[in-house]
Structure formats: structure tokens, C-alpha cells
Amino acid sequence: MHIQELASIPFLLGGFFFFIAATVGLLRFPDFFCRLHATGKGDTLAVLLSLVGLSVYEGFSLTSLKLIFIAVFMFLAQPTSTHAISRAAMRCGLEPWVRERS
Amino acid sequence: MHTFFLSLGMGLFALALLCLYRGVFGPGVLNRIAGICAIGTKTLIILLLMGFIYDRVEMFIDISMVYALLNFIGTITAAKYLEMKGEV
Numbered sequence: 001m002h003i004q005e006l007a008s009i010p011f012l013l014g015g016f017f018f019f020i021a022a023t024v025g026l027l028r029f030p031d032f033f034c035r036l037h038a039t040g041k042g043d044t045l046a047v048l049l050s051l052v053g054l055s056v057y058e059g060f061s062l063t064s065l066k067l068i069f070i071a072v073f074m075f076l077a078q079p080t081s082t083h084a085i086s087r088a089a090m091r092c093g094l095e096p097w098v099r100e101r102s
Numbered sequence: 103m104h105t106f107f108l109s110l111g112m113g114l115f116a117l118a119l120l121c122l123y124r125g126v127f128g129p130g131v132l133n134r135i136a137g138i139c140a141i142g143t144k145t146l147i148i149l150l151l152m153g154f155i156y157d158r159v160e161m162f163i164d165i166s167m168v169y170a171l172l173n174f175i176g177t178i179t180a181a182k183y184l185e186m187k188g189e190v
Contacts (some may be wrong), residue, residue, distance in 0.1 A: 005103050016110060019144065023117045026124055026140055032132050035124070039136060043143045050147045054154065057103075066163050067150075070170055074146075077170070081139065081177040088185040089132050 004057055011053025018046035031097030032089060040082035047074045104155055111151040118144045135180050142173035 025038025048071055055067040121144070124137035146166050153162025 001103075009106070012106075012110060015147070016113060019114065019117055019147075022140065023120050026121060026137065032130070032136070035133065036136055039140045043140060047143055047147065051150075054150055057154070058159070063160055063163055066167065070146075070163075070167055073167075074143075074170060077174040078143070081174055081181070084178055084181040085132065085135060085139075088181040091185050092132075092187075092189055094132070 004059060008053045008057035011049050011056060015046045015048075015050035015053060018042050018049065022046060032094060033086060033096050036082055036086055036089075040079065044075065044078040047071070047078070107151045107155050111148050111155070114144050114148050114151075118148075131184065135177065139173065139177050142169065142176075146170055146173070 019042070022039050022042025025042060026035050029035045029038055051067050051071040051074070055064040055071075058064040058067065118141050121137050121140045125134050125141065128134050128137055146169050149162055149166040149169060150159070153159035153166070156162075
């Protein structure tokens with residue numbers, strides 16, 4: 001087994017862990033804004049880790065350059081789409097969830 | 103290494119099915135959009151893993167790039183439409 005394959009495994013496993021965390025947050029959180037908070041940050045980090053791991057596995061070529069390009073694009077696009085959809089929710093009048101005081 | 107990629111892709115597919123619950127039953131339009139956006143993000147990585155399994159990654163990476171662009175544009179369009187409409 002090459003050194004590149006060994007080096008890419010922790011990145012891919014870390015990305016998979018953050019995918020699991022984002023999915024649990026999307027399913028279990030009580031409000032729309034909380035769910036968007038979980039997926040917006042967790043998916044961004046997970047995609048970044050997975051793409052870096054795959055480009056380490058690929059080595060130095062045009063394909064790994066494209067992988068880095070997708071990583072940079074997702075790093076810009078994912079927070080932008082999260083911000084746009086949460087702003088739409090705020091302008092539509094959706095109230096954020098607060099804990100009820102007893 | 104192919105077995106590792108295959109198991110990782112199957113795990114991501116299971117997570118995408120869990121996200122589909124939020125896409126189908128989520129209360130309101132906005133929760134559905136959030137669930138579909140999460141599914142698209144996972145599909146991007148699944149496509150790249152398929153390319154590495156089939157040893158044709160230079161073809162699958164272009165499909166994956168287009169998928170990232172389409173996911174972004176779809177989410178932005180839905181957000182703009184809901185914002186102009188003014189109600190959920």
C-alpha cells in the first residue's frame with residue numbers, strides 16, 4: 001500500500017464523520033435555523049475534507065487540480081446558499097426557536 | 103482500497119436516504135429545500151467515489167463539477183423565489 005493511500009484515509013474518514021454529524025443535526029434539531037446551522041457548517045467541512053483526501057489519493061495531475069477547484073468552489077458556494085436561504089426565511093417572517101421559560 | 107471506497111459510498115448513500123426523510127416529511131418548503139441541498143452535497147462525493155471505483159475519474163469529475171454548480175444554482179433560485187414571494 002502506497003503512502004498516498006495511507007495519507008488519504010484519515011481525511012476521508014474525517015469527512016464521513018462530519019457528514020454523519022450534519023445528518024444527525026438535520027434530523028434532530030428543533031427549528032429550521034438550527035438545522036441549517038448544522039448542515040451549512042458540517043457539510044462544508046465534510047466536503048472539503050473528502051475532496052482533499054481524494055486529491056491526495058490521486059497524486060499530482062490535472063484531476064487533482066480539478067478536485068482542488070471543486071473544493072474552493074464549494075467553500076464559497078455552500079455558505080452563500082445557506083445565507084441566501086436563511087435570509088429568505090427571515091424575510092418570510094419565520095420566527096427563530098427559543099426555549100420556553102417555565 | 104476499492105473496498106474502502108465502496109463501503110464509504112454505501113455509507114454516504116445511507117446518509118442521503120436519512121436526509122430524504124427531511125426532504126419528504128419536513129414541515130414547510132424551507133426544510134425540504136435544506137434536505138435536498140444536503141442530498142446534493144452527498145451525491146457529489148458519491149459520484150467522485152464511483153469514478154475512483156471504475157478507474158474513470160477524469161470523466162466523473164466533470165459530472166461532479168456540473169452537479170456542484172447545479173446544486174448551488176437551484177438553492178439560490180429557490181431562495182430568491184421565496185424571498186420575492188414574501189411568504190412561506
